[in-house]
Amino acid sequence: MIPSAFDYVRPADLGEALRILKEREGEAKVLSGGFSLLPLIKLRLAQPGLLVDLRDVGGLNGLTRDGDLFRIGGRATHRQILEDRPLTDALPIMKDAASRIGDPQIRNWGTIGGSVAHADPAADWPAVLQALHASIVLRSADGERTVPARGFFIDTFTTGIEPAEILTEIQIPFPPPRSGGSYQKLERRAGDFSTVGAAVQMTLGADGRITQIGIGLTAVADSPFAATHAEDALRGAHPNDELFREAAAAASRQSRPATDSHGPAEYKRAMVTEMTARALRAALARAQAQG
Ligand SMILES: Cc1cc2nc3c(=O)[nH]c(=O)nc-3n(C[C@H](O)[C@H](O)[C@H](O)COP(=O)(O)OP(=O)(O)OC[C@H]3O[C@@H](n4cnc5c(N)ncnc54)[C@H](O)[C@@H]3O)c2cc1C
Structure with a gap:
């Protein structure tokens, strides 16, 4: 099937992406790895008027330890997570999950933020993040909020994310000894x-x-x-x-x-x-x- 027509932009930074999402709220959709969104568009199950491609937006794919928190950027790929030794040594559950997602192509392009925002009941990250008592950071042109992963997943393909928000980061508490x-x-x-x-x-x-x-x-x-x-x-x-x-x-x-x-x-x-x-x-x- 041929997708319905849509506009496409590649903002250079987060501020520009957020401004565009606010201006075109309701018709714009964020594009990350595209593995879930593009098939929906091809089948016309999603018909966004505008795709906001995040690929040029810097600062969204880092994996860092910051005191008692691991911070994982919303555009970190499954593969980046799989290969991050400080993270997977402390939290082997992250390696268990990342290594079982799709195939190498999916792991190379698919992102944790896309998976969480898409909220497929069969996706692997949402359950893992709830087991880890993780938090999800959401940014809009009007500010930032941090919400617990528990309570974020409302229904099939439905989360607490607002249309003009971008999931910028997942925060996971560093595990105590034992x-x-x-x-x-x-x-x-x-x-x-x-x-x-x-x-x-x-x-x-x-x-x-x-x-x-x-x-x-x-x-x-x-x-x-x-x-x-x-x-x-x-x-x-x-x-x-x-x-x-x-x-x-x-x-x-x-x-x-x-x-x-x-x-x-x-x-x-x-x-x-x-x-x-x-x-x-x-x-x-x-x-x-x-x-
Ligand atoms: C053949 C195949 C096998 C797969 N197998 C598995 C599997 O075994 N386990 C598994 O868990 N997943 C699996 N997936 C899904 C895969 O992990 C996708 O990468 C993931 O679901 C979506 O990530 P994405 O980066 O491709 O998001 P996209 O497709 O770009 O976006 C998905 C949705 O999230 C929104 N979105 C994306 N990023 C953000 C953001 N930062 N902020 C706000 N909204 C955002 C988009 O607007 C869209 O609505 C599979 C997919 C395919 C095609």
Whole structure:
């Protein structure tokens, strides 16, 4: 299908991009890697009047540690994240997820900001960022705001981002000692979107109890969500396999998968239990290896 006509601009800096988005609010759309937006435009499922291509806008693809925060630019590619040793050494869950997104072409061009803004329920980053209690920085011509990843994903392909805002940065707290995380993805073939994905990040206290826990789930509800019931069952407890099985079952009960080409809802619920239990065990092993 031939896309409907649209204007195209390549602003030189963030200020210009934000000004254009404000002037053409409602009809302009940001273009980052293009892997999600361009197919929608080709199918006329999206018909923006203007594409604001961010490729020349500097300062949006850095990966830095700043005190207790990792700052990841909105235009950082999946591959940049995969290859950033300071980040992936501290947070191996980021490598788990980045390495399983699509194929090399997708990882070379697709961006974390595009993935988060697009909010596909089957995308991998949203669940990981919720497990990590990350925050999302949004800029508009009128200012900046920082919102928690939890609560940002409202519905399928719907987030709290306003039309004239640009997602400029993801902020992730640097993990305390004795922390470990894991992202477990079930896919039909290598490179596919998740059938089910489970992200776990945990911190152990000096006595071995779980002091901090985050669990995010991919592709098993209208939007990626935090499995808060499972988290409640784990926080403050001594980790063991039986507890992990109970918590994983609680995560499954909180999920709302749909029957689709990836399989029946009942199968996916069973897979939530399995993938969450695997992620919990792997996260614990990594946390214990640190201590
Ligand atoms: C074949 C294929 C396989 C894939 N497999 C996976 C997978 O296994 N796991 C996975 O998670 N993803 C997968 N993806 C999606 C891929 O990760 C995309 O790169 C990602 O979803 C969108 O990022 P993008 O940079 O291409 O965004 P774009 O397509 O450019 O934009 C997507 C949306 O986000 C908006 N947007 C982009 N950047 C910003 C910003 N900085 N601020 C505000 N709004 C913004 C755009 O306006 C648009 O609405 C796959 C895609 C394809 C085509």
